[in-house]
Amino acid sequence: MTDKMCMVVSEGTFDKAYMPLIMGTTAASMGTEVHVFYTFFGTGLLKKTAKPKLPGIYRLFTGMFQKKMKAVGIPSHDEMMKQAMDMGVTFYACTTTMGLMGIKESDLKPGVKVLGAASFLKLANESKTTLFIG
Amino acid sequence: MSKPWEKILLQKDATLDAKGLMCPMPIVQLAKKIKELKSGQVLELLADDIGAKEDVPAWCSRTGNTLVGTEEEGKVFKFYIKIK
Numbered sequence: 001m002t003d004k005m006c007m008v009v010s011e012g013t014f015d016k017a018y019m020p021l022i023m024g025t026t027a028a029s030m031g032t033e034v035h036v037f038y039t040f041f042g043t044g045l046l047k048k049t050a051k052p053k054l055p056g057i058y059r060l061f062t063g064m065f066q067k068k069m070k071a072v073g074i075p076s077h078d079e080m081m082k083q084a085m086d087m088g089v090t091f092y093a094c095t096t097t098m099g100l101m102g103i104k105e106s107d108l109k110p111g112v113k114v115l116g117a118a119s120f121l122k123l124a125n126e127s128k129t130t131l132f133i134g
Numbered sequence: 135m136s137k138p139w140e141k142i143l144l145q146k147d148a149t150l151d152a153k154g155l156m157c158p159m160p161i162v163q164l165a166k167k168i169k170e171l172k173s174g175q176v177l178e179l180l181a182d183d184i185g186a187k188e189d190v191p192a193w194c195s196r197t198g199n200t201l202v203g204t205e206e207e208g209k210v211f212k213f214y215i216k217i218k
Contacts, residue, residue, distance in 0.1 A: 026158040029165035030196045072183075073155035083162075 004033045004127040006120070009042035010134030014062055014077075017045050017052040018069075019133050021080045028087040035127070037120045039094035042134070043103060045077075046093045046112045052077055078109070085111045092120065146214065147175040153210060157185040161193050164215075168199065171217045176202065179213040186211055 005027050007020045024034045038046050045052060053059035066076070075083060081091070092115035093108055105114060124130045150167045152160035160181045171177055179190065190213045194201040203214040 022158050025162045029158070029161050030193055071154075073152075073159040087162075087165075 002031060002033045004035065004123065006124045006127045006130040007034070007036045008120075008130070008132045008134065009036060009038045009045065010040045010132070012041040012044045012050075012052060013055040014052040014059075014065070015054065016042065016133055017050075017077050018074075018080075020131075021077070021084055022074075023131065024089040025080070025084050025087055028084065028089050034084075034089040035092065035120075035123050036089060037092045037094065037115060037123075039097050040134075043093050043097040043101060046091060046108050047103065048107060048109050050077065050109075081109065082111075094120075145176060146178040147171065149178040149180065152179060152181040152183075152186070154182065156183045157189060160186050161189055164190070164193065165197075168215070168217055173217055175217050177215045177217065179215060181211050181213070182209050186213075190215075 007023065009016060009020050020036045024036055027034050044050060053062045054065060070076075074080065085091070091109075091112045093103070093112055095114050095116050097103070098105075098114065108114075148167070148171060150163060152163055155163070160179070160183055164177075164179055168177060179186075181190070183189075190204075190211075191201055193199075194215060198218045200216040200218065201213060202216045205212040205214075
């Protein structure tokens, strides 16, 4: 049976956006089944229009940072999410947050699923590892 | 891999050049590349990300592929991976 790994993402800044993608694609490369659950401010990262910025005043340097990442082969947030999905990583939006923040299912990137806490906890219970990114 | 006879044994079937790429891209590309290869073939992976030094052996032990040799040439690490 393949190992499972879960991640919870609760923040929507650039750094919190990339961490689950880096960990997720790496784990998928190592044959692990990966599930990433986005809640609170993390949920906005799953929107089609998502353009995450670095936290605080560092947000001004986001473009520069992104250029540097591109130079070392790390794709844009949107591209990397697609790549992760192709590798079998599953992304879930928290239904409660969607309700609270007025995010509709049609606002989400294609391929993103919606999930409640109980279903996520079931996945987490079956996983060897759960990481919290927030 | 310093012994000359071991070098001769390291016949590679393919090379993946991941120089200039940083974690996690060398590992992500490695996982993609091995799908093109057959069991028993040897892939040469070139990387200059310092993290690869530990990451490639970890990836190999986790996925059941065998790291049959490593070499360091200046800043470039060479890994020889036998596909399971």
